[in-house]
Amino acid sequence: MIPEHVLSAFQLEGRGEPTSPAWDNGLRFGHVVVARATQTAAWSGKVRDKLGDSLGGVRFARPVRSTDGRLVVNGFCANEFAPGEPAARVDEAIAAALLIDAPLTQFNAPPAPRDDAWAEADRAAWRGFDLDPAENQLVTAHIDFLACCLFSGTDAPVVTELVPSVSPRPRGYTAALTMVDGLLAGAVDDGVVSRWAHIPDVGFLAERALEFREIAARTAGANIGSRVSWVREVLVSA
Numbered sequence: 001m002i003p004e005h006v007l008s009a010f011q012l013e014g015r016g017e018p019t020s021p022a023w024d025n026g027l028r029f030g031h032v033v034v035a036r037a038t039q040t041a042a043w044s045g046k047v048r049d050k051l052g053d054s055l056g057g058v059r060f061a062r063p064v065r066s067t068d069g070r071l072v073v074n075g076f077c078a079n080e081f082a083p084g085e086p087a088a089r090v091d092e093a094i095a096a097a098l099l100i101d102a103p104l105t106q107f108n109a110p111p112a113p114r115d116d117a118w119a120e121a122d123r124a125a126w127r128g129f130d131l132d133p134a135e136n137q138l139v140t141a142h143i144d145f146l147a148c149c150l151f152s153g154t155d156a157p158v159v160t161e162l163v164p165s166v167s168p169r170p171r172g173y174t175a176a177l178t179m180v181d182g183l184l185a186g187a188v189d190d191g192v193v194s195r196w197a198h199i200p201d202v203g204f205l206a207e208r209a210l211e212f213r214e215i216a217a218r219t220a221g222a223n224i225g226s227r228v229s230w231v232r233e234v235l236v237s238a
Contacts, residue, residue: 002027002034002076009066009073010034020085022150022160028081032064037077039119043110044162045071045079051103058096061160082158084150089157090182093149094196096157097175101139105171109140109164117219118143122166125212131170138168143212145174146181169208176205180213183231184224193238206235 007013012034016027019035026035038044045063053059063071064078071077122143131138142148144163151157165173179196182188196202210231217224 003074006034006073006076009068009070010064010078011067012078019081022086022148023079023081024161031081032078033081034076034078037072037075038163039112039114039116040110040162040164041077042071043164045077047104047107047162048159050107055099055103057156058099059156059158060162061158079160082150082152082160084152084155084158086147086149087151088182088187089151090146090178090188090192091195092151093146093157093182094175094178094192096149096159097142097145097178098172098199100142100145100159101171101174104142105137105139107140109167114166117216118163119166121212121216121219124215125208126167126169129208131168133168137171139171139173141165141169141173141177143174143177146178146185149178170201170205172199172202173205173209175199176202177209177212180206180209180231183234184213184227186227190234190238193234197238203235203238210235 010032012029012032014029016029019026019028019033023033024035026033048060049063051060061082062080064080065071066073142162143165148159148161149157150160179192182192210228214228
């Protein structure tokens, strides 16, 4: 249940309708979705607010501020609802993921220490890999892009949330992770690797992405071992 004072702060009322994981399983009140705020919700809201619809090929769900200007009220955040569902349009999602790399270079990852499962898996997957900014184009990556990318007909996809990496990652990592997630979900054919082979170091990035997903799943108690093994074979053969 969402406390009445939280709804009042966002100028909402009623009981709300359940939404999907793409909206963090929040409740929809007309054109607004209210959900539990993650550790990075305020950062995500500020970045999405600044980016707006500036990219052309991808849109961002706009955050809704409370009456006193806050993005998070007592552990809850609000966003403008947009129609659409995560779809088996993985190639289009990969293209959208590449589009957000450039604008995200202007935003550092949230400075506050993070102890959520996503952050721990991200750290573990990249442990031992020192990335020199002088030799790599680094950017704050989106580590759950496919699940947050909604499609509705021919409209540009909508990104409901930004889930940032703990530290900057090479450009193309968000796209590689999107590709890996599509393969793990069985939502795309294995030819996707060759179709996006022009992404610099895509093989290496996909290996890090698969390691990240494997660690995150293990932490959550999910058994995806057989899918991970198949995706690893696909990456090696490519």
